Amino acid sequence: MKITFLVIGKTDTGYWDEALKTYEERLTRYIPFETEVIPDVRKGKRLTEMQQKAREGEYILKALQAGDNCVLLDEKGKEYTSVQFASYIEKKMQIVSRRLVFVAGGPYGFSSEVYDAVPERISLSKMTFSHQMIRPFFAEQLYRAMTILRKEPYHHE
Numbered sequence: 001m002k003i004t005f006l007v008i009g010k011t012d013t014g015y016w017d018e019a020l021k022t023y024e025e026r027l028t029r030y031i032p033f034e035t036e037v038i039p040d041v042r043k044g045k046r047l048t049e050m051q052q053k054a055r056e057g058e059y060i061l062k063a064l065q066a067g068d069n070c071v072l073l074d075e076k077g078k079e080y081t082s083v084q085f086a087s088y089i090e091k092k093m094q095i096v097s098r099r100l101v102f103v104a105g106g107p108y109g110f111s112s113e114v115y116d117a118v119p120e121r122i123s124l125s126k127m128t129f130s131h132q133m134i135r136p137f138f139a140e141q142l143y144r145a146m147t148i149l150r151k152e153p154y155h156h157e
Contacts, residue, residue: 001096002032005139006063008056008106009040011132019136023143030146031093035135038063041106049108057111060103069096070118073104073138075128077121082155085122085141086148104134 011017020035027033041047041055064070069092080088092100103110103118107130124137147154 002099004101005035006103016132023139026143053108053111056106057114067098068101070101072121074121077123079123086145089145
């Protein structure tokens with residue numbers, strides 16, 4: 001199984017990219033992992049929120065492959081502790097044969113088409129974070145899950 005982290009657009013600041021790269025490098029010691037960036041919507045500033053979500057939704061759905069197991073990172077999704085998330089990942093590793101794809105939407109979230117196509121959702125917090133901040137936060141939690149599964153000392157209870 002390979003884990004793909006699908007995100008919309010580049011980040012505006014380098015420190016979020018650096019933080020993400022740190023955890024990407026750590027993760028590859030445990031599992032095949034890649035971040036796939038969908039380009040920003042062209043002329044996005046001229047579009048309404050709904051139009052931008054619709055366009056981003058088209059790009060997201062186009063990026064998914066047959067056989068992918070897809071999960072949206074969404075504020076209304078199921079919440080887990082880090083240990084529960086590790087257990088969730090362990091189960092996914094047993095049943096997903098190709099790609100496990102986690103999707104972080106753009107600044108306005110997901111279109112109704114994406115919600116219809118991808119019923120599984122996880123929330124990283126009840127708080128709202130920028131779509132740029134969520135990238136290293138998610139990668140760190142995935143790394144933490146791997147260390148929990150390997151009983152390594154990174155996570156403390």
